[in-house]
Amino acid sequence: MNFHTRKWIKPEDLNPNETLFGGRLLEWIDEEAALYAIIQLENPRTVTKFMSEINFRSSAKKGDIIEIGLEVSNFGKTSLTLACEVRNKMTREVIISIDKIIMVSLDEEGHPSPHGKIETEYVKDRLAK
Known part of the structure; x- marks a missing residue:
């Protein structure tokens, strides 16, 4: 799993329990x-179609730094399926896991559109071509 984004938990991100609002x-x-x-x-016309069960495994509090990880599990004809894990950056404790997030590629009319992709590509490799 590649962790791409980090977030710093601030007061405005908290629920009444003083932990990160889900x-x-x-x-x-x-x-x-x-x-x-x-x-x-x-x-750029790619949208969320589905999120499977969301498993909140621990919480985060003000001042924590979390990181969001994503991993491709499947390329469909018009879709991309991802798995997600969010963890505390410092302790590596998992905060949440989602087994399946399905994203769908749309055409200009908003209909599912074949994307022709079959494997993960990195921008640096595209630029080298």
Whole structure:
């Protein structure tokens, strides 16, 4: 799993229990998954279709630094399936895991569109071509 983004937990990210609000974390995960899929599929019209069960395994508190990790598990005809894990950067304790996030590539009319990708590519390799 590659961890791409780090977030610093600030007071505005907390719930009444003084721990990281789950909705805020899901917002960050959804944004990270979208950015990752857009770059992989080379299509800015890529959207979230599905998120499987979300497993909150621990919490984060103000001042913690967390990191969001994503890993490709499958390339579909119009989709990209990702797994996600968020952990505390300093302790490596897992905060949340999501087994399946499905992102779909859309055409200009908003319909699923084949992307032609079959494996993970890195921008640095595309630029070298």
